[in-house]
Amino acid sequence: MAGAFRLPAAGRLDAGRTLRFTFDGVSHTGLAGDTLASALLANGVHLVGRSFKYHRPRGILAAGAEEPNALVGIHRDAARRTPNVRATVQELYDGLNAVSQNRWPSLSFDVGALNDLAAPFFSAGFYYKTFMWPRAAWERLYEPVIRRAAGLGVAPDQPDPDNYSNRFAHCDVLVVGAGPAGLAAALAAAEAGARVILADEQPQPGGSLRFESGAVIDGKPGWEWAQETVARLAAKDNVRILTRTTGFGYYAHNMVALAERLTDHLAAPDAQAPRERLWQVRAGRVVLATGAIERHMVFPGNDRPGIMLAAAGRTYLNHYGVAVGRRVAVYTACDSAYAAALDLKKQGIAVPVLVDARQAPQGGLVEQAREAGIEVLAGHAVTGTRGRLRLSAIEVVPVAGGPQRRVEADALLTSAGWTPAVHLFSQSRGKLAYDAGTGRFLPGTHAQNAVCVGACNGTTDLGMVVEEALHAGAEAAGQTGAQARGATARPEARSPEGWSAGIAGPAPGAEAGKGGKAFVDFQNDVTAKDIAQAVREGMRSIEHVKRFTTTGMATDQGKTSNLHALAIAARMLDKPVPEVGLTTFRPPYTPVTFGALVGHGRGALFEPTRRTPIHAWAEAHGAVFEDVGQWKRAWYFPKDGEDMHAAVARECRTVRQAAGIFDASTLGKIEVVGPDAARFMELMYTNPWARLEVGRCRYGIMLREDGFIYDDGVVGRLAEDRFHVTTTTGGAPRVLHHMEDYLQTEFPHLKVWLTSTTEQWAVIAVQGPRARDIVAPLVEGVDLSDAAMPHMSVRTCRVCGVPARLFRISFTGERGFEINVPADHGLAVWEAVWAQGERHGAVAYGTETMHVLRAEKGFIIVGQDTDGTVTPDDAGLAWAIGKKKTDFVGIRGLRRTDLVAPGRRQLIGLKTLDPSIVLEEGAQIVADPNQKVPMKMLGFVTSAYWSENCGHSIALALVEDGRARMGERLYVPMPDGTIEVEVTSTVFFDEKGERVHG
Amino acid sequence: MLLIYCPYCEEERPELEFRHAGEAHIARPENIAGISDEAFERYFFIRSNPKGIAYERWRHIHGCARFFNAARDTVSDRFLATYRTGEPKPRLEGEGQ
């Protein structure tokens, strides 16, 4: 027998298929088909956790996704330790290892339970009140202590080793929930020919038919009908059934997100198989058949292990064959709990008393209970419970007053009624309507093409549920234009049970404060008294009450508690429930793993890695790489154990003494072509372009309309109607977007075409006094003399026999060429250039040397020396603005008062008085280091390097009125002392700029 | 995820293919270099940010790459219409609540 509380004649599990599992190190036996919760209960284990705030012993409340208490850790191996798993959802597998949470040192003896005695300290709003002062204590004292004392499970400390997959799907009809309503709707839609997806969170569809013993559909017991219907649907090629799949989010345009759990129920999952799959389903019409969630009764001591929802107790009995106790009392305010009492009685379980809060309950089930010999105490209340780690007795009094009676019981089933699960409907932006007659929020106006059926729609009679669902399914299929195929089933259904009525808030006669805490929200340890206190302290909206008390937060999002909290607040405020409001239902309906959301998009697949055609060569030659956006760029090429400093110093020296070769392929490139290309360039850049000769280049500055520098780059004119535009490495996509925007929407009359060519051209920069000697043997048909091809010119030619664009340009201040060849030939041409370079003593250099050499010349890098608030004049580039131009993007912005006002920060150079100190980029600059804090900041350092060629450190900085401060002493206060600097020109090397001409 | 109808592709495509591009129907002034500070402020800085119907620009950046205009209800997040650049605002009476 798998557990002392397993009943041989009850349930649907196979007694022969036993599974072993451990809970907190103790071995138990369960059955295939069990959840961890049902298997624990079969072994008489009710105590499964400690509560969040007070560390009170807690048991299993529910039998499904709404469980607030029974959260455990499931440990498969060192990396697979999942916290906060609901024991009521976790399917049992052989060898399952579960541990309780939030207790120390052990579950039955927990030091944190002292919090329970210190309860006044933890009352509603305690976070806001108790820990106001001093602020520093929050970080060091309060928060760590509170986090340790009040917490849920522990997150795994290793990367998730599992795989997760992601699928998009389209269907005519998506049915969420496969209880009687969902199955009937899916059946009708499928038989009408629609493409149907049916999703249900349980391993087996059936929903409430798992426990509803009296249900008969199509002449069969409800559960049997459900399984037959599933088989019938599964045989159809227009139906996809997804079990263990939760519809957790309802988004715009009928997109519903489903999380399918694939391996969490398996003893030995295939490590390669996905653990979960995220479905993003776009449905023609959505049928929501999400059922209802039972509410617990709110009364003092209602959280003792052994007290659970009536339908949960009944599910454990009828489906899992588990008795939740030997003497099970019932406390209710609605009819459906009577059916639980009757089912227990039928299985020979003692039901010592059925306490009903209603004065005069009537109806078939009430009669049956009395006939079955169950003592029904109508108009009574449970005012207290006994038992340390498990219920031992309840105290019962008449609501109208009278003597208290103690009833021995080891379990208590409670039901205050059913709350329609309108979460997805509400997420779809449908408007809820409050039905005052039944005290329920029901789907009102739909915002999307969807329909609600069954219990989530407030329909409580099984016959009507099935009829409503069949109609909705057929209608949905008809609406999406499906063609009927095959017979159309019209099963009739009946059940003796009704799910309407019930109460919200504390049970009559069991008001809070008399016999202990009456919990509203078990997961957050919020009592009826806390809610009342929140209202007394001025919270008027339920959204405020929620934040003040934390009710309805955390993993269960108040599934069992929200309506209770709302009712208490409404009563206190003496307002109708809808006026107090309902908290927003946000996705996800139940917790979803990050893995499922992220899918394959992690590690190497998190984002694309871009590599240049020359990457492999750099790798083979020992390059250290840096990430620049998505690009991997060679940073420096260390030789013979050099550190970065030594390698960069050698590279910098060699470029200026002989030559260097640099992979500039990541440079953004845009081809601007068309009869109006020059006119377009005039509008997009500050510079004049019309008179730029074919074969010549110009450094261009692009502004935004506000006048600030947006991008820069060298542009070559290849023909009257063709420009080769280069952009910064990171800027290419946004520059193209910016150009397209103007071309399409502001200047559509211009005949211009824009093409991104960044990845089409490999770019090899050859820089240094020997640059021409290196490229000359490889270039065909171009006169490379300074007279024929001066600095800032471009030629279309062949290099190494490959079509090329050869630029004579320089980002180093040396004589330089940039060879553009089709990317496929990039590596071969690079190798040919390298072979030549070696003969002339050239080095391969990386981005760090590129940065140092350009800074030695005062060339800016947009985004490093500019920050989106820098004008061309601020950067010392006013010369690049076409003075006679009447229009370009940014022309008006540049004339704004603040942009022409004196005192703007201007780019200047800085030399440290101690030449060996390299400033820190971002460091602030002041005039007087002895002034009082907060000091007046004049500006900050934008670039700083050791310059091997100058023999001292160099820096660029943006400083107030910088150009008027040449030679001035300024100060850079740092944590370990103040650095004295002198303001200089931005050009540190070859100030006359002669070297570039050779 | 929203579905957006591209008036150039004449197809409804998922939001992932598009990029939002700010408020629509704000034309760059003809003689921009000569306009007043106030006119520049209106053109460059001031946006309507309505509760209700917003006219905005979108670009089918991972499709045809065209910019177009859309009328979207910022309360319901519904697209009421999309139309080509240069076309006038569509009349949308009784919508936007």
Ligand SMILES: [Zn+2]
């Ligand atoms: Zn398009």
